[in-house]
Amino acid sequence: xxxxxxxxxxxxxxxxxxxxxxxxxxxxxxxxxxxxxxxxxxxxxxxxxxxxxxxxxxxxxxxxxxxxxxxxxxxxxxxxxxxxxxxxxxxxxxxxxxxxxxxxxxxxxxxxxxxxxxxxxxxxxxxxxxxxxxxxxxxxxxxxxxxxxxxxxxxxxxxxxxxxxxxxxxxxxxxxxxxxxxxxxxxxxxxxxxxxxxxxxxxxxxxxxxxxxxxxxxxxxxxxxxxxxxxxxxxxxxxxxxxxxxxxxxxxxxxxxxxxxxxxxxxxxxxxxxx
Amino acid sequence: xxxxxxxxxxxxxxxxxxxxxxxxxxxxxxxxxxxxxxxxxxxxxxxxxxxxxxxxxxxxxxxxxxxxxxxxxxxxxxxxxxxxxxxxxxxxxxxxxxxxxxxxxxxxxxxxxxxxxxxxxxxxxxxxxxxxxxxxxxxxxxxxxxxxxxxxxxxxxxxxxxxxxxxxxxxxxxxxxxxxxxxxxxxxxxxxxxxxxxxxxxxxxxxxxxxxxxxxxxxxxxxxxxxxxxxxxxxxxxxxxxxxxxxxxxxxxxxxxxxxxxxxxxxxxxxxxxxxxxxxxxxxxxxxxxxxxxxxxxxxxx
Numbered sequence: 001x002x003x004x005x006x007x008x009x010x011x012x013x014x015x016x017x018x019x020x021x022x023x024x025x026x027x028x029x030x031x032x033x034x035x036x037x038x039x040x041x042x043x044x045x046x047x048x049x050x051x052x053x054x055x056x057x058x059x060x061x062x063x064x065x066x067x068x069x070x071x072x073x074x075x076x077x078x079x080x081x082x083x084x085x086x087x088x089x090x091x092x093x094x095x096x097x098x099x100x101x102x103x104x105x106x107x108x109x110x111x112x113x114x115x116x117x118x119x120x121x122x123x124x125x126x127x128x129x130x131x132x133x134x135x136x137x138x139x140x141x142x143x144x145x146x147x148x149x150x151x152x153x154x155x156x157x158x159x160x161x162x163x164x165x166x167x168x169x170x171x172x173x174x175x176x177x178x179x180x181x182x183x184x185x186x187x188x189x190x191x192x193x194x195x196x197x198x199x200x201x202x203x204x205x206x207x208x209x210x211x212x213x214x215x216x217x218x219x220x221x222x223x224x225x226x227x228x229x230x231x232x233x234x235x236x237x238x239x240x241x242x243x244x245x246x247x248x249x250x251x252x253x254x255x256x257x258x259x260x261x262x263x264x265x266x267x268x269x270x271x272x273x274x275x
Numbered sequence: 276x277x278x279x280x281x282x283x284x285x286x287x288x289x290x291x292x293x294x295x296x297x298x299x300x301x302x303x304x305x306x307x308x309x310x311x312x313x314x315x316x317x318x319x320x321x322x323x324x325x326x327x328x329x330x331x332x333x334x335x336x337x338x339x340x341x342x343x344x345x346x347x348x349x350x351x352x353x354x355x356x357x358x359x360x361x362x363x364x365x366x367x368x369x370x371x372x373x374x375x376x377x378x379x380x381x382x383x384x385x386x387x388x389x390x391x392x393x394x395x396x397x398x399x400x401x402x403x404x405x406x407x408x409x410x411x412x413x414x415x416x417x418x419x420x421x422x423x424x425x426x427x428x429x430x431x432x433x434x435x436x437x438x439x440x441x442x443x444x445x446x447x448x449x450x451x452x453x454x455x456x457x458x459x460x461x462x463x464x465x466x467x468x469x470x471x472x473x474x475x476x477x478x479x480x481x482x483x484x485x486x487x488x489x490x491x492x493x494x495x496x497x498x499x500x501x502x503x504x505x506x507x508x509x510x511x512x513x514x515x516x517x518x519x520x521x522x523x524x525x526x527x528x529x530x531x532x533x534x535x536x537x538x539x540x541x542x543x544x545x546x547x548x549x550x551x552x553x554x555x556x557x558x559x560x561x562x563x564x565x566x567x568x569x570x571x572x573x574x575x576x577x
Contacts, residue, residue: 050465051465052461052465077461077464077465078464078465078467078468078469078470079467080465080467081465081466081467082467087465087466088465094459094462096454096455096458096459096462096463097458098454098458098571099451099454099455099458103451103454106448106451107451107452107455107463107466107468108466108467110448110451110452110455110466110467110468111467111468113448114448114449114452173466177466177467
């Protein structure tokens with residue numbers, strides 16, 4: 001069963017249709033990439049899948065574990081992480097800058113820890129299963145700090161970390177929600193080649209850990225090298241869907257995207273400004 | 276010297292009460308970016324619950340037990356008020372234009388004042404001093420410096436409450452959730468935090484702190500009326516702004532400073548102009564430090 005099934009998804013902003021009747025699936029345990037020129041509707045699609053927007057039409061089904069399905073578009077925002085087990089990162093980093101790196105990772109485990117505190121009361125008194133839960137939480141946080149090479153910076157304010165470290169911390173925070181599907185919005189943006197290679201290794205490790213990935217990426221090197229499956233969007237519509245080799249050879253994709261230059265397409269509708 | 280010491284004691288005691296109320300203002304401002312003008316009236320209701328409980332229990336229990344019951348009852352009832360105020364007056368207006376909840380808050384403040392005026396009467400109500408006596412710290416040429424047991428109790432209770440509160444905010448999941456919602460509510464929701472519940476809890480905790488302040492105000496002055504919330508609320512709000520609104524240590528620092536300014540101005544200049552002195556200092560501080568003493572500089576997100 002696929003981890004994500006998007007059916008006839010449409011998102012309109014007033015008169016502008018940013019995503020038009022898009023359907024696709026993401027297989028469990030795979031890295032699925034969404035590519036397309038600027039303004040193709042990638043980020044809008046992403047925002048729908050992660051509950052940031054409520055889609056105008058269509059459905060998004062997430063299967064956090066085999067044999068279980070959740071209709072994402074019907075969940076309230078805060079339930080998506082818990083019931084749908086979908087986590088995401090942002091193109092423009094949204095860490096809690098005033099909190100330490102470790103605290104950022106602990107916030108991501110809020111639901112489990114809060115339940116263990118007996119809704120605050122036992123937590124204040126420091127009794128019950130809370131201490132054990134807190135220790136487990138710190139263990140999980142430490143695991144992801146190690147994976148992202150940030151153990152030494154655990155007690156630094158997140159806002160004071162260098163850019164590349166903030167990107168990795170955002171991934172670590174998303175992983176601390178223990179997601180079934182991790183959505184990454186341009187994870188390689190602004191990284192140098194060495195950091196980019198480190199990111200590839202990190203994402204592969206996450207996939208091996210059993211988490212499926214969905215990513216938007218402009219860096220074709222990252223996409224072709226990493227993805228199991230690629231979906232190409234243009235002007236809000238899906239124009240191709242296949243393995244990296246198929247996409248590379250697809251004449252429609254080459255015409256719409258690779259051939260025209262991926263960074264500055266003057267005719268592209270500015271659909272993503274609303275994101 | 277002895278006189279100054281006495282003013283210092285008086286000012287710190289008063290400042291602690293202001294600080295406790297100021298925390299409620301600063302927390303709510305931090306988490307939803309509005310000034311809860313009804314907060315001073317929650318403080319007033321806390322004082323009234325205190326006087327009702329203490330009057331009812333007079334003669335029935337020992338004084339410490341009576342005080343404990345008064346504090347707890349007041350905190351619970353004010354918590355319910357805080358929760359309801361947010362649900363009724365602020366939540367429906369969230370996402371509306373910025374002035375809407377502010378006007379709603381002022382309306383809520385008027386409702387609460389008049390409700391207490393009608394139900395409890397407009398006259399001042401008094402209780403006898405429950406913790407009489409004190410300790411003489413210094414006797415200088417006939418001027419006696421006194422630290423009353425009441426003042427000592429207020430200082431100890433405030434420090435205990437602040438310690439518990441600091442632990443809650445810095446170390447528990449709830450505190451982390453509150454700080455996360457304060458910094459980026461939408462992101463916090465994406466991580467699975469129920470922002471509505473976190474905001475409700477913020478109001479409940481802030482109101483419970485105001486309740487403690489209300490009961491202590493009652494014990495300290497012995498006299499309350501339905502209008503005490505206005506003056507104390509404005510002072511505490513000033514304290515929150517002086518310390519840097521949004522900053523919890525700032526609220527306490529601001530409260531202490533305002534208590535001290537009031538006490539020293541009353542002692543060395545004129546009682547009549549003590550409020551003018553407080554607001555003048557506020558104006559001067561804001562001229563040089565627009566975000567208050569411990570406030571963060573607002574960085575506009577682009």
